[in-house]
Amino acid sequence: MEKVLDYIRSHRDAFVEELFEVLRIPSISAQTEHRGDMVRCAEHLAAALVKAGADHAEVMPTEGNPVVFAEKIVDPKAKTVLVYGHYDVMPVDPREEWTTEPFEPVVRDGRIWGRGADDDKGQSFMHIKAFEAMCATGQLPCNVKFMLEGEEEIGSQSLYKFCREQKRLLKSDVILVSDTSMISMDTPSITCGLRGLTYMQVEVTGPDKDLHSGLFGGAVANPANVLARLVASLVDDEGRVTIPGFYDDVRELSAAERRALNKAPFRLADYKRSLHIGDVAGEAGYTTMERTGVRPSLDVNGIWGGYIEEGTKTIIPARASAKISMRLVPNQDFRKIAKLFERYFRAIAPRSVKVDVRFLHGGAPYVSPTDLPAYKAAEKAVEATFGKKPLPFYSGGSIPIVSAFEEILGVKSILLGFGLSRDAIHSPNESFGLDQFQRGIETIPYFYRYFAEM
Amino acid sequence: MEKVLDYIRSHRDAFVEELFEVLRIPSISAQTEHRGDMVRCAEHLAAALVKAGADHAEVMPTEGNPVVFAEKIVDPKAKTVLVYGHYDVMPVDPREEWTTEPFEPVVRDGRIWGRGADDDKGQSFMHIKAFEAMCATGQLPCNVKFMLEGEEEIGSQSLYKFCREQKRLLKSDVILVSDTSMISMDTPSITCGLRGLTYMQVEVTGPDKDLHSGLFGGAVANPANVLARLVASLVDDEGRVTIPGFYDDVRELSAAERRALNKAPFRLADYKRSLHIGDVAGEAGYTTMERTGVRPSLDVNGIWGGYIEEGTKTIIPARASAKISMRLVPNQDFRKIAKLFERYFRAIAPRSVKVDVRFLHGGAPYVSPTDLPAYKAAEKAVEATFGKKPLPFYSGGSIPIVSAFEEILGVKSILLGFGLSRDAIHSPNESFGLDQFQRGIETIPYFYRYFAEM
Incomplete structure (x- = not known):
C-alpha cells in the first residue's frame, strides 16, 4: 500500500491541476446550449482514463448525453468493481452570488472552488486518480470498469436504457459510487440510504x-x-x-431504528447557525435527522x-x-x-x-444493507485513512439511478462519498476541500484491496 | 363647430402618422435603461405642442422623468382647462407574445397596434390634435394648459412635488384626463370613480x-x-x-346605488368568452361590476x-x-x-x-360627482359625437395622481376616456381603434365649447 500512497502524495498538485481541466468545461446538462460541452467533457474524461491505465475507453452515444465507459481487466477470475460517477453539473444561477467564476476553478483557503468541484467531477476524478496510482504501481487487485454519465442532474434518462442494453459490458461484483457526503471529517460515514x-x-x-x-x-x-x-x-x-x-x-421505522438513527452527532444550534436560519421546520413529531433521512x-x-x-x-x-x-x-x-x-x-x-x-x-429510494461484504470493505477502507470506523448514514439526497442499477443489473452499490455539507453542491460557490480530495483518493485503493480479499 | 370638425377629418391620416412618431419612442418608465427615451419623448411632445399652437412649451425637469408643460392663454378672463396625460408606457414583456413589434406601430383591421397606442400616448395625443384643430380654426374658447408626465405607470412619484411647487402655473378650472375606457362604442360612458x-x-x-x-x-x-x-x-x-x-x-353602497350600478349593460357569458376563462372569481355576494367598480x-x-x-x-x-x-x-x-x-x-x-x-x-381612490358642471359638459360632448348620453361608470383602475390633484391643486378632474377593454392596455398587443382615436379628437372641442358656455 505504501507505493500506492507514495504515488498519490507525490502527484498531489498535478492531480488538482488535472481536475481543474475538467472543472473548466461548463457541462450543465439542464441547459441545451451546453450540449457541445457535454461531449467535450466526455471526450476529455475518456482520454484521462486511458492515460490513467485503462485498456480502452469509449465515449458511447445515448439518446441524450454520452456515457464514458472504460475498463481494465487484470484477471478474468478476479472481482470486478464498476465505478459510477457523473460529469454533468448543476446550473450556476444565481450567478451574481458566486465569489469567483463557476467555471474558472481556484484554490483558496485549502479548498477547490467551482461548479462540480465536489458534485460530481471532483468525486469522480478521485476514482480516476486512485485507479492511476494502482495501475502505475502495479497494485490493482480487481478488474475495474468506469461508467461516467452526463445526465445525473436531470434524471439519468438515457442511462436506464444504456444499462438495459449493456448488461454484459457492465457485469460486475459491486458498483462503487462517490456522489454523497460524510457527516464530517471527524465523523466519517457511509451512506446506506438514499431518498x-x-x-x-x-x-x-x-x-x-x-x-x-x-x-x-x-x-x-x-x-x-x-x-x-x-x-x-x-x-x-x-x-x-x-x-x-x-x-x-x-416504511415507518421502529423505535429502536429511530434511536439508532438519532445517535449520529448532530447539534441543532450549529445546524441553524450554518444555514443562517432562525428555526428549522418540518413534519411534526420527527427530528431533523429523521426529516431528511427517513421521511x-x-x-x-x-x-x-x-x-x-x-x-x-x-x-x-x-x-x-x-x-x-x-x-x-x-x-x-x-x-x-x-x-x-x-x-x-x-x-x-x-x-x-x-x-x-x-x-x-x-x-426510487435506495437502501444499502450494512452487512454486505462490499459495505464491510468500504468501512475498513475509511477506517484505514480516517482512523475511525464510519457511521452508517441515511442521506436525504437522491441518486435515482442507483436503485435502477440493482433492478436492471442486479448489483448493489456502495455509496462511498467524501463530500461535506459545507461543499454547497447545487448552490453558488460550490467547493471541495483539498483534504477531502486527497483523503478520498487514498481511501479508494484500500477499498479495492479489502474487497479483493473478501 | 363645422370648421373644427372639417380640420380634424381632413387631417385624419396625418394625425395617425404623427402619433406613430410618438409610439416609436420606447418610453418605459419602469426600466432605467430607457431613461434617455423618456427625455426624447418629452422633447418630441413639447415640439408637437408648439406646432399645434401653444404659446410656449417646456420640458420641465423633476427628480425623475421630466414633465411636458405647455399653455395657450386666449383670454385671461376665460375658463382654463388643464389637460393631464402621460407619455410613459408599461413594459412589454412577455415580448414573444406580441404579434408585431411593440415600438413599431402599424395599422391593421382598423386599429393602431403598439405599446402606448391607447395608454396613454394615443389618448394624450388626441388632446394635442383637438387643440391644434381649435387653434387652426380660431375656435378655442378656453385657455389651455398641458401637463404630460413620464411616471404614471410607476406611481407619478415626481408629479406630487411638481404640483405642490407649481400651483400657480397649474391654476385651472378643471382638469381633463383621457386615460380611461368606455363600456363600448355603442354604450359610451364617463368614468366617475377610480379605485x-x-x-x-x-x-x-x-x-x-x-x-x-x-x-x-x-x-x-x-x-x-x-x-x-x-x-x-x-x-x-x-x-x-x-x-x-x-x-x-x-364605503358600502346602498341598495339603490347597487341597483343603479348593475344597470349598465353587462353579459357574463361575453365577459368570460372575451377573457377565455372558465369562470369568474371574486368576493362572495357581489357582481362582477361591483367587484371591479366598488369593492x-x-x-x-x-x-x-x-x-x-x-x-x-x-x-x-x-x-x-x-x-x-x-x-x-x-x-x-x-x-x-x-x-x-x-x-x-x-x-x-x-x-x-x-x-x-x-x-x-x-x-387614493377618486370620485367625480355627476352633478359637476364640467361633468355635464363632458356628458353633452359625448352625446354630440356618439349620439347617446354616456353612462356614469365606476372603473376598477387607478390614476393615483387624480385624487392628489384635488388635494394639492383643489381642482376636480373629468375622466373623459375613449379606451375600450379590447385595447389590452398593459398587455401584449395593445391597440387603439382608428374610430376611437377619431371620435376622441372630435369630442374634445365640444367639451371646450360646452364648458366655456357653462
Whole structure:
C-alpha cells in the first residue's frame, strides 16, 4: 500500500491541476446550449482514463448525453468493481452570488472552488486518480470498469436504457459510487440510504393574456394567487404532505431504528447557525435527522409568474408556474406518487383556471444493507485513512439511478462519498476541500484491496 | 363647430402618422435603461405642442422623468382647462407574445397596434390634435394648459412635488384626463370613480444560499413554499382580503346605488368568452361590476423564486418574492392599508424565515360627482359625437395622481376616456381603434365649447 500512497502524495498538485481541466468545461446538462460541452467533457474524461491505465475507453452515444465507459481487466477470475460517477453539473444561477467564476476553478483557503468541484467531477476524478496510482504501481487487485454519465442532474434518462442494453459490458461484483457526503471529517460515514424523487412542473392559466389588475382585479381569478393557494394546500400546518395516499407506502421505522438513527452527532444550534436560519421546520413529531433521512418531503424548487423585473406593473398575469419535487423513502413508488400528485392538484384547482401538470423525472429510494461484504470493505477502507470506523448514514439526497442499477443489473452499490455539507453542491460557490480530495483518493485503493480479499 | 370638425377629418391620416412618431419612442418608465427615451419623448411632445399652437412649451425637469408643460392663454378672463396625460408606457414583456413589434406601430383591421397606442400616448395625443384643430380654426374658447408626465405607470412619484411647487402655473378650472375606457362604442360612458392602489413587494428569505433539496428538504423551511402559504393567507375562501382592518373604511353602497350600478349593460357569458376563462372569481355576494367598480381587491402582480429555467434543479431557494397590489375604494387610505398589510404579513410569517416588506407606490381612490358642471359638459360632448348620453361608470383602475390633484391643486378632474377593454392596455398587443382615436379628437372641442358656455 505504501507505493500506492507514495504515488498519490507525490502527484498531489498535478492531480488538482488535472481536475481543474475538467472543472473548466461548463457541462450543465439542464441547459441545451451546453450540449457541445457535454461531449467535450466526455471526450476529455475518456482520454484521462486511458492515460490513467485503462485498456480502452469509449465515449458511447445515448439518446441524450454520452456515457464514458472504460475498463481494465487484470484477471478474468478476479472481482470486478464498476465505478459510477457523473460529469454533468448543476446550473450556476444565481450567478451574481458566486465569489469567483463557476467555471474558472481556484484554490483558496485549502479548498477547490467551482461548479462540480465536489458534485460530481471532483468525486469522480478521485476514482480516476486512485485507479492511476494502482495501475502505475502495479497494485490493482480487481478488474475495474468506469461508467461516467452526463445526465445525473436531470434524471439519468438515457442511462436506464444504456444499462438495459449493456448488461454484459457492465457485469460486475459491486458498483462503487462517490456522489454523497460524510457527516464530517471527524465523523466519517457511509451512506446506506438514499431518498427517491418525483419531480413535477405545474402551470396555472387564467385569462388568455395578462390583464390590467385595476380593470379586472377582484373579478377574474389571478393565476399567481391561485397557484399560491394550490401550493400552500400541498402541505398542512403540521408539515405533512396532504396528497391523499402520499404516506400509504412509507416504511415507518421502529423505535429502536429511530434511536439508532438519532445517535449520529448532530447539534441543532450549529445546524441553524450554518444555514443562517432562525428555526428549522418540518413534519411534526420527527427530528431533523429523521426529516431528511427517513421521511418524505415536498419542496417548491422554483416558482414564477407575472412581472418580476424592477419596479411595478399592475397586471393579473395570464399564467403562473412552479417546479415542485418530492423526496421519497422506502417503499414509496415514484411513479405512483407522480400520479397521486397530478390527480390531487387537478382536483383542488378551481374552475376559474386551467392547470397543466407534468412529470419531469423521478427515481426510487435506495437502501444499502450494512452487512454486505462490499459495505464491510468500504468501512475498513475509511477506517484505514480516517482512523475511525464510519457511521452508517441515511442521506436525504437522491441518486435515482442507483436503485435502477440493482433492478436492471442486479448489483448493489456502495455509496462511498467524501463530500461535506459545507461543499454547497447545487448552490453558488460550490467547493471541495483539498483534504477531502486527497483523503478520498487514498481511501479508494484500500477499498479495492479489502474487497479483493473478501 | 363645422370648421373644427372639417380640420380634424381632413387631417385624419396625418394625425395617425404623427402619433406613430410618438409610439416609436420606447418610453418605459419602469426600466432605467430607457431613461434617455423618456427625455426624447418629452422633447418630441413639447415640439408637437408648439406646432399645434401653444404659446410656449417646456420640458420641465423633476427628480425623475421630466414633465411636458405647455399653455395657450386666449383670454385671461376665460375658463382654463388643464389637460393631464402621460407619455410613459408599461413594459412589454412577455415580448414573444406580441404579434408585431411593440415600438413599431402599424395599422391593421382598423386599429393602431403598439405599446402606448391607447395608454396613454394615443389618448394624450388626441388632446394635442383637438387643440391644434381649435387653434387652426380660431375656435378655442378656453385657455389651455398641458401637463404630460413620464411616471404614471410607476406611481407619478415626481408629479406630487411638481404640483405642490407649481400651483400657480397649474391654476385651472378643471382638469381633463383621457386615460380611461368606455363600456363600448355603442354604450359610451364617463368614468366617475377610480379605485386607489397600494403596491407592495415582499421577500421571504430562508437559508443564506440555495440548498440541496435532498439533503435539507423536509427539515428547513422553503421560502417559496412559505411565500405561497403567506400569499394564500391574504385572501379567504370567500374571496375576502384577510388583513385585519382592511375593510374598516370601505364605503358600502346602498341598495339603490347597487341597483343603479348593475344597470349598465353587462353579459357574463361575453365577459368570460372575451377573457377565455372558465369562470369568474371574486368576493362572495357581489357582481362582477361591483367587484371591479366598488369593492377592493388583492392581486399578485408577479411572483418569483428558485430555479425558473428549462429542466430541473433540486434546490430549496434561498429566497422568494412577490409583487402584491391592492385596489382600494372610497374611503380606504392607501398609506394605512400599506401599514396594515405590512403588519399582518410580518405577523403571519413563521420564525423559520425572515420577511422584508416594502411599499412601492400608492394612490387614493377618486370620485367625480355627476352633478359637476364640467361633468355635464363632458356628458353633452359625448352625446354630440356618439349620439347617446354616456353612462356614469365606476372603473376598477387607478390614476393615483387624480385624487392628489384635488388635494394639492383643489381642482376636480373629468375622466373623459375613449379606451375600450379590447385595447389590452398593459398587455401584449395593445391597440387603439382608428374610430376611437377619431371620435376622441372630435369630442374634445365640444367639451371646450360646452364648458366655456357653462
